[in-house]
Amino acid sequence: MTPFDEMHGDSPDGIRALYGKVKLWLEQTPPETLAARRAQAELFFRRIGITFAVYGEADAAERLIPFDIIPRIISRSEWGLLERGLKQRVQTLNAFLSDIYGSQECLKAGILPPELIFSNPQYRLEMAGMPAPHGVWVHIAGVDIVRTGERAFHVLEDNARTPSGVSYMLENREVMMRLAPELFASHHVAPVETYTDALLATLRSVAPRGAEGEPTLVLLTPGRYNSAFYEHSFLADKLGIELVEGSDLFVRDDRVYMRTTDGPQRVDVIYRRLDDDFIDPLVFNPDSMLGVAGLMSAYAAGNVTLANAVGTGVSDDKAVYSYMPDLVRFYTGDEPILQNVETWRCREAPALSYVLDHLPELVVKEVGGSGGYGMLIGPTASKAEIAEFRTKLIHAPEQFIAQPTLALSTCPTFVEQGVAPRHVDLRPFVLTGADAVRITPGGLSRVALREGSLVVNSSQGGGTKDTWVLDD
Amino acid sequence: MRIRIQHTTQYAYDRPITSAVQVLRMTPRPDDAQHIVRWRVETDVDGRLRAGEDSLGNLTHTLYVDGPVQRLRLMVSGEVETVDTGGVLRGAIERFAPEVFLRETRLTLADAALRDYGRQVAGATSDRLQLLHDLLAAIHRDMTFCTEATDAAGSAAAAFAQRRGVCQDLAHIFIGVARFLGIPARYVSGHLVRDDGVVEQEAAHAWAEAHVPGLGWVGFDPANGACPSDSHVRVAMALDYLGAAPVRGSRFGGGREEMEVRLSVTAEPGLRNQ
Numbered sequence: 001m002t003p004f005d006e007m008h009g010d011s012p013d014g015i016r017a018l019y020g021k022v023k024l025w026l027e028q029t030p031p032e033t034l035a036a037r038r039a040q041a042e043l044f045f046r047r048i049g050i051t052f053a054v055y056g057e058a059d060a061a062e063r064l065i066p067f068d069i070i071p072r073i074i075s076r077s078e079w080g081l082l083e084r085g086l087k088q089r090v091q092t093l094n095a096f097l098s099d100i101y102g103s104q105e106c107l108k109a110g111i112l113p114p115e116l117i118f119s120n121p122q123y124r125l126e127m128a129g130m131p132a133p134h135g136v137w138v139h140i141a142g143v144d145i146v147r148t149g150e151r152a153f154h155v156l157e158d159n160a161r162t163p164s165g166v167s168y169m170l171e172n173r174e175v176m177m178r179l180a181p182e183l184f185a186s187h188h189v190a191p192v193e194t195y196t197d198a199l200l201a202t203l204r205s206v207a208p209r210g211a212e213g214e215p216t217l218v219l220l221t222p223g224r225y226n227s228a229f230y231e232h233s234f235l236a237d238k239l240g241i242e243l244v245e246g247s248d249l250f251v252r253d254d255r256v257y258m259r260t261t262d263g264p265q266r267v268d269v270i271y272r273r274l275d276d277d278f279i280d281p282l283v284f285n286p287d288s289m290l291g292v293a294g295l296m297s298a299y300a301a302g303n304v305t306l307a308n309a310v311g312t313g314v315s316d317d318k319a320v321y322s323y324m325p326d327l328v329r330f331y332t333g334d335e336p337i338l339q340n341v342e343t344w345r346c347r348e349a350p351a352l353s354y355v356l357d358h359l360p361e362l363v364v365k366e367v368g369g370s371g372g373y374g375m376l377i378g379p380t381a382s383k384a385e386i387a388e389f390r391t392k393l394i395h396a397p398e399q400f401i402a403q404p405t406l407a408l409s410t411c412p413t414f415v416e417q418g419v420a421p422r423h424v425d426l427r428p429f430v431l432t433g434a435d436a437v438r439i440t441p442g443g444l445s446r447v448a449l450r451e452g453s454l455v456v457n458s459s460q461g462g463g464t465k466d467t468w469v470l471d472d
Numbered sequence: 473m474r475i476r477i478q479h480t481t482q483y484a485y486d487r488p489i490t491s492a493v494q495v496l497r498m499t500p501r502p503d504d505a506q507h508i509v510r511w512r513v514e515t516d517v518d519g520r521l522r523a524g525e526d527s528l529g530n531l532t533h534t535l536y537v538d539g540p541v542q543r544l545r546l547m548v549s550g551e552v553e554t555v556d557t558g559g560v561l562r563g564a565i566e567r568f569a570p571e572v573f574l575r576e577t578r579l580t581l582a583d584a585a586l587r588d589y590g591r592q593v594a595g596a597t598s599d600r601l602q603l604l605h606d607l608l609a610a611i612h613r614d615m616t617f618c619t620e621a622t623d624a625a626g627s628a629a630a631a632f633a634q635r636r637g638v639c640q641d642l643a644h645i646f647i648g649v650a651r652f653l654g655i656p657a658r659y660v661s662g663h664l665v666r667d668d669g670v671v672e673q674e675a676a677h678a679w680a681e682a683h684v685p686g687l688g689w690v691g692f693d694p695a696n697g698a699c700p701s702d703s704h705v706r707v708a709m710a711l712d713y714l715g716a717a718p719v720r721g722s723r724f725g726g727g728r729e730e731m732e733v734r735l736s737v738t739a740e741p742g743l744r745n746q
Binding site: 118127128253282283297301 | 724
């Protein structure tokens with residue numbers, strides 16, 4: 001199957017009008033210049049310290065995520081379709097979470113099997129019967145989109161826990177404007193810098209109703225040893241809010257305070273980048289040193305908003321994902337605008353038997369996995385890897401789903417051999433406040449740098465690109 | 473039976489603490505087997521107790537203490553009128569479908585040894601209630617029940633490996649095996665009038681409940697090898713000890729801590745064998 005190329009379209013000699021100026025720029029810029037600019041970009045990223053740690057690597061060294069200086073371009077009309085689809089999707093996620101932690105209508109209606117929710121470790125019993133402030137559970141969602149054709153966009157996964165990567169969206173744009181100002185100036189690129197204001201407005205809008213005056217927002221990080229710490233400090237800085245660790249906060253009489261040199265200051269909204277398990281040792285993991293004792297009591301009393309709410313991870317589950325089209329219809333009454341990728345739920349016997357018969361052509365994923373860990377890519381897997389997954393599947397089928405190997409679209413990418421097509425995905429960030437849904441045009445485009453590779457995760461050798469939505 | 477409970481938990485710190493937060497699950501709710509005549513939760517330090525309820529329906533108090541405090545005492549006292557329902561729970565608040573209590577937790581997870589044990593106990597028994605009684609008897613027979621209090625509840629697997637444990641451990645084993653066998657089960661914390669007449673106890677009691685279609689939730693007390701009766705006062709319920717623990721706390725400062733529990737559970741004289 002030939003993948004759709006976003007520059008050339010369906011024919012290798014063709015050129016999509018959208019990419020006309022980029023093609024010209026690539027032809028006119030000598031490879032040495034491109035190489036020099038890429039080196040400059042790397043220097044820039046290293047200087048600002050935007051690195052990440054790869055879990056499971058022996059030296060756990062901090063690495064740079066490679067940046068590709070050829071932008072990825074999306075037209076305004078394509079974006080319009082994505083935007084409508086994303087709004088519908090995230091609206092559904094919020095309705096679903098309100099429902100499963102509330103009256104559970106979707107279970108009563110038989111939309112999805114109850115055990116999928118009840119046995120899911122990300123479904124937090126502690127949150128049941130506790131409505132989220134303003135009805136918003138997922139304030140910040142990162143929805144991973146893949147493209148397989150001119151108008152064919154699919155959702156690959158929903159990230160409703162603590163999606164990361166937005167700092168790359170912002171930094172990539174800054175680097176791009178510095179390194180290719182002539183190219184940037186020749187296009188009407190929709191700005192992404194507006195993300196910061198949109199996030200601020202979103203967080204402010206969900207402050208508890210009792211909050212007095214301008215609400216106080218903080219960003220709660222697990223600390224400098226977290227792989228996304230750079231992003232936490234970057235965002236706190238951009239937002240102009242305090243970056244705090246658990247020990248900087250305390251709860252007194254069901255209210256949250258931050259320790260400051262001027263004494264305790266009341267906190268209204270916590271943009272938390274700390275996982276559910278660690279957030280309050282009195283309710284979740286009792287050994288957590290990263291959280292805030294009593295935080296959930298303050299939340300239950302309606303005195304603080306957590307963004308995202310606790311318990312949103314259940315919707316990231318890949319078996320739950322497979323029901324999203326039905327959930328969209330159930331909660332919105334409309335047909336889904338964005339399609340899912342076809343998914344076999346291995347918990348169902350016929351699906352399992354199909355999957356076991358077709359392992360070499362399928363992608364198998366753990367239902368609770370993320371970051372490209374613990375998956376099998378049939379077409380590139382060794383016999384031993386396939387055998388290993390076969391055993392796993394037979395042993396615990398409910399832990400897996402399978403999907404066809406998609407021909408992800410490609411974009412021109414500057415690699416060792418020169419400019420060549422590489423597979424990409426897109427993570428737009430969808431902000432939901434009490435007042436509005438805000439989506440910054442663009443997002444994080446990830447690119448699989450190895451030839452033929454379909455894995456774009458940074459932990460697996462992926463890079464990033466600046467994503468341009470063009471006002472045409 | 474009319475049961476009187478006096479339960480004091482005292483913390484003494486090496487150095488004064490600057491502040492503390494505790495979530496308490498020490499207050500029973502009424503159901504068909506227990507009528508709460510009176511109940512009080514108090515502290516002897518400068519602090520506030522805020523009443524609430526968790527998602528399972530347990531009554532909670534969050535205690536906020538402002539230091540400096542070198543000694544902190546929680547005092548619970550109450551009186552409950554109980555009747556024997558043969559272990560069947562009725563009239564309690566149920567917020568979740570029974571299937572929710574099939575969830576595995578770290579403390580109740582059945583390891584290979586417990587799974588083997590479960591298969592052995594289950595044998596060919598197809599009647600769920602019978603199976604649960606068999607499991608109750610098996611744990612009571614195979615485990616040595618220790619009464620000395622432990623600070624933290626360990627896992628079912630660890631206790632089973634040693635074939636000994638406190639009542640929390642026995643309850644966890646029961647729950648882990650039941651869930652492995654596909655039976656929803658949960659942890660209950662509470663108090664017990666001892667049938668040997670001993671009033672002063674070292675720690676609060678714990679047992680399990682399992683779901684039986686047609687009957688609903690039924691209690692099983694593996695430490696005593698019997699279903700809970702009018703000697704039991706049911707205080708809190710959860711997936712495991714952690715969710716139902718009488719106290720979960722956190723403090724700033726204080727250095728080392730010593731905890732002392734005084735608990736007396738008495739049956740009102742003359743009403744015992746009513």
